[in-house]
Amino acid sequence: MDIQEGKEKFLQSWGALGSSWGINRTMAQIHALLLISPRALSADDVIGELQISRGNANMNLRALIDWGLVYKELKPGERKEFFVAEKDMWEVIKSIITQRKKKELEPMIRALDELASVEGHTPESEEFARVIKDIKMFSSKADSTLETLVKADSNWFIGTFMKMIK
Amino acid sequence: MDIQEGKEKFLQSWGALGSSWGINRTMAQIHALLLISPRALSADDVIGELQISRGNANMNLRALIDWGLVYKELKPGERKEFFVAEKDMWEVIKSIITQRKKKELEPMIRALDELASVEGHTPESEEFARVIKDIKMFSSKADSTLETLVKADSNWFIGTFMKMIK
DNA sequence: TATTAGTTTCAATTTCTACTGAAATTACGC
DNA sequence: GCGTAATTTCAGTAGAAATTGAAACTAATA
Structure with a gap:
């Protein structure tokens, strides 16, 4: 299986798992996306990968931060925020x-x-x-x-x- | 607290708990109702207590039976079915x-x-x-x-x- | 085997939850 | 402190999930 296919399947499965445990699909998918990303992603990266709106991305990223599953990362000289998942x-x-x-x-x-x-x-x-x-x-x-x-x-x-x- | 108030609060809480764990509210409430009932209840009893439709009651009772949380009980001489919750x-x-x-x-x-x-x-x-x-x-x-x-x-x-x- | 109480099914509908998108707000870099 | 990139908010909407209700079905009994 190649990485692209694996990635899609993982995003899909993680989202489905979330749904059946009362965690909304998008929140679970953003989490999955950040988990498997080797680098910090911006809101725009998330929006692009998952094809969701800015509002949705923002709300769910904030929720993930509340849960302690994601951290904000600020790159020096960059105005925008980046996000990393807790990998442990x-x-x-x-x-x-x-x-x-x-x-x-x-x-x-x-x-x-x-x-x-x-x-x-x-x-x-x-x-x-x-x-x-x-x-x-x-x-x-x-x-x-x-x-x-x-x-x-x-x-x-x-x-x-x-x-x-x- | 009197029994009537307690009963309502319990049905309410159990339903809410179910919802946040991906179990639909009605299924959880029927379960709660049967749990605290000292006797087997008919579909009509459930419909009356929870104010839900026959179809809804039937589907969720069946789901509870699938899950092994509720048993069908047939009373001799009675045509209709009764339901009891697993109490253990x-x-x-x-x-x-x-x-x-x-x-x-x-x-x-x-x-x-x-x-x-x-x-x-x-x-x-x-x-x-x-x-x-x-x-x-x-x-x-x-x-x-x-x-x-x-x-x-x-x-x-x-x-x-x-x-x-x- | 005809009647009917009782159960099941499911298309249509309602209700609820999540999502969008644009306006308002914030705060960074100049 | 100004301009602007980026973030946040939230009313409206779309989509999903639950519920209804009536018709179809089943089976007990007379």
């Missing part, structure tokens, strides 16, 4: 986990805490209480497991971890 | 992991295998090869970790697991 995959994974944990898991845990206050002795409220308690337990465990993961280093994950749980 | 949270989590692993992680790994065949000695193709290799490594690890998780039992996850990785 372990850092990429940690950023994604951190973001989603904060934006989805933690709010869910807070909601469950509130919901735990539902009282009553009907079968309905008893079943409700049971379900909330169970979900709460698993979410909390997931939360602390991810917290540990995010603080760990890559070698630990890739090496030791697998041996331990096997 | 550990089973719920395993079903979700299994589904998404199969539908997203595994195709991604297959795609990466193909992409690993990109040749060339330009900086572009070398960077490409490096990125693909890294992603492949992490995906494979994630895949086998999840495989192990899915085969494990709940106590192991909740109990031992946490101690081991801490």
Whole structure:
């Protein structure tokens, strides 16, 4: 397979993966493009490669920066901004986990805490209480497991971890 | 908080959580509704509670059954079908992991295998090869970790697991 | 085997999300 | 501080995804 074809397939797959995990296609594709680029790219490069509008490119680049997946790079003497992706995959994974944990898991845990206050002795409220308690337990465990993961280093994950749980 | 308010908030939160993870809101809400229901519900019950159309209810109930999160229940002497959710949270989590692993992680790994065949000695193709290799490594690890998780039992996850990785 | 309660399907429609493009704003280099 | 290249914003729009509703289908029972 040649590089051009590989590149296209990768942009396509990464975009599709993003979509099915609630990350918009363009954001995922810009990320993919920067990941495989050996040099920093300007907004115009991104616009050209992906055939998207300036507004779209700008918004998604900013979102990627928020997520900690992309950095702005300023070249001396150049007026325009360049962008580079974080290339260390372990850092990429940690950023994604951190973001989603904060934006989805933690709010869910807070909601469950509130919901735990539902009282009553009907079968309905008893079943409700049971379900909330169970979900709460698993979410909390997931939360602390991810917290540990995010603080760990890559070698630990890739090496030791697998041996331990096997 | 009373049961009615709790129920509404739970349906709402579970639906929102689903949306941000690429699962449609209605599917998540039907799941939530069945989870907290102490008895099996008919399609009409679901339609009534969530104010959705028959077609929508049917399609999403079927999808939930595909995912292994809901079972059909036939009551003797009753012509209509009833539905119950899998109540064991550990089973719920395993079903979700299994589904998404199969539908997203595994195709991604297959795609990466193909992409690993990109040749060339330009900086572009070398960077490409490096990125693909890294992603492949992490995906494979994630895949086998999840495989192990899915085969494990709940106590192991909740109990031992946490101690081991801490 | 005719009736009908119940389920499934899917074209049309609605709703929601992402994207565009141009105007407004910013800030670099002179 | 001026001119301008570059970035940002956002109302309008396009496109995707979810939903409806009615017709087609299925199967239980009389």
